[in-house]
Amino acid sequence: MTDQVFIEGLECQAVIGVFEWEKQIRQTLVLDLQMDWDNRPAAASDDYQHALCYDTLSKAVTELVEQTPHELVETVAEKVAALILERFAVPRVRVRVAKPGAVANARTVGVCIERSQA
Template sequence: MPQLEPGMARIRIKNLSLRTYIGIKEEEILNKQDVIINLSIVYPASDAVQVNDIQHALNYRTITKAVIQHVENNRFALLERLTQEILDLVMTYDTVLYAQVEVDKPHALRFAESVSISLAARRG
Protein backbone atom coordinates (compact mmCIF):
# COMPACT_ATOMS: atom_id res chain seq x y z
CA MET A 1 0.00 0.00 0.00
CA PRO A 2 1.52 3.32 -1.01
CA GLN A 3 2.68 5.92 1.48
CA LEU A 4 0.32 8.89 1.72
CA GLU A 5 1.57 12.10 0.17
CA PRO A 6 0.60 15.49 1.63
CA GLY A 7 -2.97 16.41 0.70
CA MET A 8 -4.00 12.79 0.12
CA ALA A 9 -6.53 10.86 2.19
CA ARG A 10 -6.97 7.12 2.60
CA ILE A 11 -10.48 5.81 3.11
CA ARG A 12 -10.73 2.32 4.54
CA ILE A 13 -13.97 0.40 4.42
CA LYS A 14 -13.47 -2.54 6.75
CA ASN A 15 -15.24 -5.89 6.89
CA LEU A 16 -18.19 -5.15 4.63
CA SER A 17 -20.14 -8.40 5.01
CA LEU A 18 -22.29 -9.34 2.04
CA ARG A 19 -23.92 -12.42 0.54
CA THR A 20 -23.54 -13.45 -3.08
CA TYR A 21 -23.29 -16.42 -5.40
CA ILE A 22 -19.59 -17.31 -5.46
CA GLY A 23 -18.02 -20.59 -6.51
CA ILE A 24 -17.99 -23.41 -9.02
CA LYS A 25 -19.58 -26.30 -7.12
CA GLU A 26 -23.30 -26.95 -7.55
CA GLU A 27 -24.09 -26.04 -3.94
CA GLU A 28 -22.18 -22.74 -4.38
CA ILE A 29 -24.01 -21.94 -7.60
CA LEU A 30 -27.40 -22.57 -5.97
CA ASN A 31 -26.84 -20.88 -2.59
CA LYS A 32 -25.57 -17.46 -1.62
CA GLN A 33 -22.48 -17.38 0.57
CA ASP A 34 -20.88 -14.80 2.81
CA VAL A 35 -18.03 -12.67 1.55
CA ILE A 36 -16.12 -10.03 3.51
CA ILE A 37 -14.79 -7.04 1.61
CA ASN A 38 -12.08 -4.59 2.65
CA LEU A 39 -11.35 -1.51 0.58
CA SER A 40 -8.53 1.01 0.79
CA ILE A 41 -8.96 4.09 -1.40
CA VAL A 42 -6.56 7.03 -1.81
CA TYR A 43 -7.75 10.36 -3.21
CA PRO A 44 -6.73 14.05 -3.06
CA ALA A 45 -8.55 15.57 -0.08
CA SER A 46 -7.11 19.10 0.20
CA ASP A 47 -10.34 20.73 -0.95
CA ALA A 48 -12.45 18.60 1.38
CA VAL A 49 -10.22 19.50 4.31
CA GLN A 50 -10.35 23.23 3.56
CA VAL A 51 -14.00 23.60 2.50
CA ASN A 52 -15.50 21.01 4.90
CA ASP A 53 -18.21 20.09 2.39
CA ILE A 54 -19.19 16.66 1.01
CA GLN A 55 -19.21 18.06 -2.53
CA HIS A 56 -15.40 18.28 -2.29
CA ALA A 57 -14.89 14.81 -0.82
CA LEU A 58 -15.03 11.28 -2.15
CA ASN A 59 -18.34 9.99 -0.84
CA TYR A 60 -17.59 6.60 0.69
CA ARG A 61 -21.31 5.96 1.26
CA THR A 62 -21.97 6.20 -2.50
CA ILE A 63 -19.09 3.85 -3.25
CA THR A 64 -20.21 1.35 -0.61
CA LYS A 65 -23.79 1.33 -1.94
CA ALA A 66 -22.50 0.67 -5.47
CA VAL A 67 -20.33 -2.22 -4.22
CA ILE A 68 -23.23 -3.73 -2.27
CA GLN A 69 -25.55 -3.56 -5.25
CA HIS A 70 -22.97 -5.07 -7.62
CA VAL A 71 -21.94 -7.92 -5.32
CA GLU A 72 -25.44 -8.90 -4.20
CA ASN A 73 -26.97 -8.75 -7.70
CA ASN A 74 -24.40 -10.79 -9.63
CA ARG A 75 -22.86 -14.27 -9.72
CA PHE A 76 -19.16 -15.04 -9.67
CA ALA A 77 -17.31 -18.28 -10.31
CA LEU A 78 -13.98 -17.06 -8.91
CA LEU A 79 -12.85 -14.78 -6.09
CA GLU A 80 -10.40 -13.23 -8.53
CA ARG A 81 -13.26 -12.10 -10.79
CA LEU A 82 -15.33 -10.74 -7.90
CA THR A 83 -12.33 -8.83 -6.55
CA GLN A 84 -11.45 -7.38 -9.97
CA GLU A 85 -15.03 -6.24 -10.61
CA ILE A 86 -15.13 -4.42 -7.27
CA LEU A 87 -11.76 -2.82 -8.02
CA ASP A 88 -12.98 -1.74 -11.47
CA LEU A 89 -16.09 -0.22 -9.90
CA VAL A 90 -14.07 1.77 -7.36
CA MET A 91 -11.72 3.02 -10.08
CA THR A 92 -14.64 4.48 -12.07
CA TYR A 93 -14.59 7.40 -9.60
CA ASP A 94 -12.28 9.93 -11.25
CA THR A 95 -10.72 11.22 -8.03
CA VAL A 96 -9.54 7.76 -6.91
CA LEU A 97 -5.79 7.63 -7.45
CA TYR A 98 -5.17 4.21 -5.86
CA ALA A 99 -7.39 1.42 -4.60
CA GLN A 100 -6.83 -1.95 -3.04
CA VAL A 101 -9.59 -4.53 -2.63
CA GLU A 102 -9.46 -7.70 -0.57
CA VAL A 103 -12.31 -10.22 -0.63
CA ASP A 104 -12.50 -13.04 1.90
CA LYS A 105 -14.57 -16.17 1.43
CA PRO A 106 -15.08 -17.55 4.95
CA HIS A 107 -14.79 -21.30 5.43
CA ALA A 108 -13.72 -21.95 1.83
CA LEU A 109 -11.17 -24.43 3.17
CA ARG A 110 -11.91 -26.97 5.87
CA PHE A 111 -9.21 -25.94 8.34
CA ALA A 112 -8.91 -22.26 7.47
CA GLU A 113 -10.93 -19.30 8.68
CA SER A 114 -11.11 -17.94 5.13
CA VAL A 115 -9.44 -17.61 1.76
CA SER A 116 -8.88 -14.15 0.32
CA ILE A 117 -7.77 -12.45 -2.86
CA SER A 118 -6.27 -8.94 -2.98
CA LEU A 119 -5.91 -6.75 -6.05
CA ALA A 120 -4.82 -3.13 -6.48
CA ALA A 121 -4.91 -0.44 -9.14
CA ARG A 122 -3.25 2.96 -9.56
CA ARG A 123 -4.38 5.76 -11.81
CA GLY A 124 -1.58 6.71 -14.22
Protein backbone atom coordinates in the same frame (compact mmCIF):
# COMPACT_ATOMS: atom_id res chain seq x y z
CA MET B 1 -0.37 10.86 -2.45
CA THR B 2 -0.58 9.62 1.10
CA ASP B 3 -4.24 10.28 1.88
CA GLN B 4 -6.60 7.35 1.80
CA VAL B 5 -10.23 6.53 2.40
CA PHE B 6 -10.92 3.01 3.61
CA ILE B 7 -13.85 0.68 4.14
CA GLU B 8 -13.22 -2.44 6.20
CA GLY B 9 -15.37 -5.51 6.63
CA LEU B 10 -17.99 -4.72 3.98
CA GLU B 11 -20.17 -7.83 3.99
CA CYS B 12 -21.96 -8.90 0.83
CA GLN B 13 -24.22 -11.90 0.31
CA ALA B 14 -23.13 -13.34 -3.01
CA VAL B 15 -23.62 -16.34 -5.23
CA ILE B 16 -19.95 -17.33 -5.41
CA GLY B 17 -18.15 -20.56 -6.14
CA VAL B 18 -17.29 -23.23 -8.67
CA PHE B 19 -19.27 -26.10 -7.17
CA GLU B 20 -22.86 -26.71 -8.25
CA TRP B 21 -24.16 -26.51 -4.66
CA GLU B 22 -22.50 -23.08 -4.27
CA LYS B 23 -24.44 -21.78 -7.24
CA GLN B 24 -27.69 -22.49 -5.39
CA ILE B 25 -26.94 -20.48 -2.23
CA ARG B 26 -25.64 -17.12 -1.08
CA GLN B 27 -22.38 -16.93 0.83
CA THR B 28 -20.78 -14.06 2.68
CA LEU B 29 -17.89 -12.24 1.08
CA VAL B 30 -16.04 -9.68 3.18
CA LEU B 31 -14.36 -6.79 1.36
CA ASP B 32 -11.74 -4.36 2.56
CA LEU B 33 -11.26 -1.34 0.31
CA GLN B 34 -8.47 1.23 0.45
CA MET B 35 -8.58 4.16 -1.96
CA ASP B 36 -6.08 6.93 -2.61
CA TRP B 37 -7.93 10.22 -2.27
CA ASP B 38 -6.80 13.77 -1.62
CA ASN B 39 -8.67 14.62 1.57
CA ARG B 40 -7.32 18.19 1.81
CA PRO B 41 -10.09 19.92 -0.17
CA ALA B 42 -12.79 18.29 1.96
CA ALA B 43 -10.95 19.00 5.21
CA ALA B 44 -10.27 22.64 4.30
CA SER B 45 -13.84 23.37 3.25
CA ASP B 46 -15.64 20.94 5.58
CA ASP B 47 -17.75 20.29 2.48
CA TYR B 48 -19.15 16.87 1.67
CA GLN B 49 -18.94 17.66 -2.08
CA HIS B 50 -15.14 17.29 -1.91
CA ALA B 51 -15.15 14.00 0.00
CA LEU B 52 -15.17 10.46 -1.33
CA CYS B 53 -18.56 9.25 -0.10
CA TYR B 54 -17.97 5.88 1.49
CA ASP B 55 -21.72 5.29 1.83
CA THR B 56 -22.40 5.72 -1.89
CA LEU B 57 -19.29 3.71 -2.75
CA SER B 58 -20.25 0.89 -0.34
CA LYS B 59 -23.74 0.67 -1.81
CA ALA B 60 -22.39 0.53 -5.38
CA VAL B 61 -19.91 -2.22 -4.50
CA THR B 62 -22.53 -4.23 -2.61
CA GLU B 63 -24.95 -4.01 -5.54
CA LEU B 64 -22.25 -5.15 -7.97
CA VAL B 65 -21.19 -8.12 -5.82
CA GLU B 66 -24.70 -9.27 -4.93
CA GLN B 67 -26.29 -8.72 -8.35
CA THR B 68 -24.28 -11.17 -10.47
CA PRO B 69 -23.13 -14.72 -9.67
CA HIS B 70 -19.38 -15.34 -9.95
CA GLU B 71 -17.26 -18.44 -9.72
CA LEU B 72 -14.06 -16.77 -8.49
CA VAL B 73 -13.21 -14.19 -5.85
CA GLU B 74 -10.53 -13.03 -8.30
CA THR B 75 -13.28 -11.94 -10.70
CA VAL B 76 -15.13 -10.12 -7.92
CA ALA B 77 -11.96 -8.26 -6.93
CA GLU B 78 -11.25 -7.14 -10.51
CA LYS B 79 -14.84 -5.97 -11.09
CA VAL B 80 -14.91 -4.06 -7.80
CA ALA B 81 -11.59 -2.36 -8.57
CA ALA B 82 -12.78 -1.38 -12.05
CA LEU B 83 -16.03 0.05 -10.66
CA ILE B 84 -14.24 2.18 -8.09
CA LEU B 85 -11.63 3.46 -10.55
CA GLU B 86 -14.18 4.31 -13.23
CA ARG B 87 -17.25 5.50 -11.35
CA PHE B 88 -15.55 7.28 -8.47
CA ALA B 89 -12.42 8.57 -10.28
CA VAL B 90 -10.13 7.17 -7.60
CA PRO B 91 -6.49 7.16 -8.75
CA ARG B 92 -5.55 3.89 -6.98
CA VAL B 93 -7.49 1.21 -5.12
CA ARG B 94 -6.60 -1.84 -3.07
CA VAL B 95 -9.33 -4.50 -2.92
CA ARG B 96 -9.27 -7.47 -0.56
CA VAL B 97 -12.00 -10.09 -1.01
CA ALA B 98 -12.28 -12.76 1.67
CA LYS B 99 -14.48 -15.85 1.60
CA PRO B 100 -14.86 -16.98 5.23
CA GLY B 101 -15.32 -20.69 5.79
CA ALA B 102 -14.23 -21.71 2.29
CA VAL B 103 -11.44 -23.86 3.74
CA ALA B 104 -12.39 -25.91 6.78
CA ASN B 105 -9.30 -25.21 8.88
CA ALA B 106 -8.82 -21.55 7.88
CA ARG B 107 -10.75 -18.56 9.19
CA THR B 108 -10.85 -17.07 5.71
CA VAL B 109 -9.25 -17.21 2.28
CA GLY B 110 -9.26 -14.76 -0.59
CA VAL B 111 -7.33 -12.38 -2.77
CA CYS B 112 -5.92 -8.89 -2.54
CA ILE B 113 -5.28 -6.74 -5.60
CA GLU B 114 -4.13 -3.21 -6.23
CA ARG B 115 -5.11 -1.31 -9.37
CA SER B 116 -4.48 2.23 -10.64
CA GLN B 117 -5.86 4.53 -13.30
CA ALA B 118 -4.25 3.79 -16.66
